[in-house]
Amino acid sequence: MKTSTNMGYTKRTQKDYSLSFKLQVVEEIEPGQLDRLSAHLKYGIQARSTITSWLHKYGTFDWENLSVVTMAKTPEQKIIELEAKVKLLEKQKARAEYLAERADKKVIIFDMLVNMAEKEYDIQIRKNYRPELLKTSKKNKRKQ
Missing domain, CATH: 1.20.5 (Single alpha-helices involved in coiled-coils or other helix-helix interfaces)
Known part of the structure; x- marks a missing residue:
């Protein structure tokens, strides 16, 4: 992983994470083994939004067809x-x-x-x- 250390702070970039690591995190979150916050803390991922973007890219959930409108019941x-x-x-x-x-x-x-x-x-x-x-x-x- 590429890291830069400035006065004790480790900064990571999106490019640090391998594809296999991203898929592993997504595979733990989707079935409910971890939530985003837990994964963020467990793996030291810089932001929870990073995990959300991984879920959008590599997850099996259909984010494009997600609708808030509830269907009327027949x-x-x-x-x-x-x-x-x-x-x-x-x-x-x-x-x-x-x-x-x-x-x-x-x-x-x-x-x-x-x-x-x-x-x-x-x-x-x-x-x-x-x-x-x-x-x-x-x-x-x-x-x-």
Whole structure:
């Protein structure tokens, strides 16, 4: 590589890099192994724009036909997307219903266990507050 050293600074030119080196960098960037900044830092390439120009020259991506405009979807595509959304929502609904039913069953089983424990040990597990006690206990909790 041609380099010129002026007071500790190494300046490189575009001509420094061999074609095989450029292709190696492009081959690492295109599949996503490296991004441009990582390649710039890893190989000590002077500017990221240099890597961009290599991607334009030697890469397989079609830079000329790159367009920002999004294509309008056909009615068939819209229908397919909406059907997929409906299926997803139906699955989510079914899962939510299953979990709600399961929670209800757990509550029933827990209630039965508490009833059995109360009968078996002849103790009162549930607290039955009178309405006026509920109001005072709520006020006490707020003060704390």
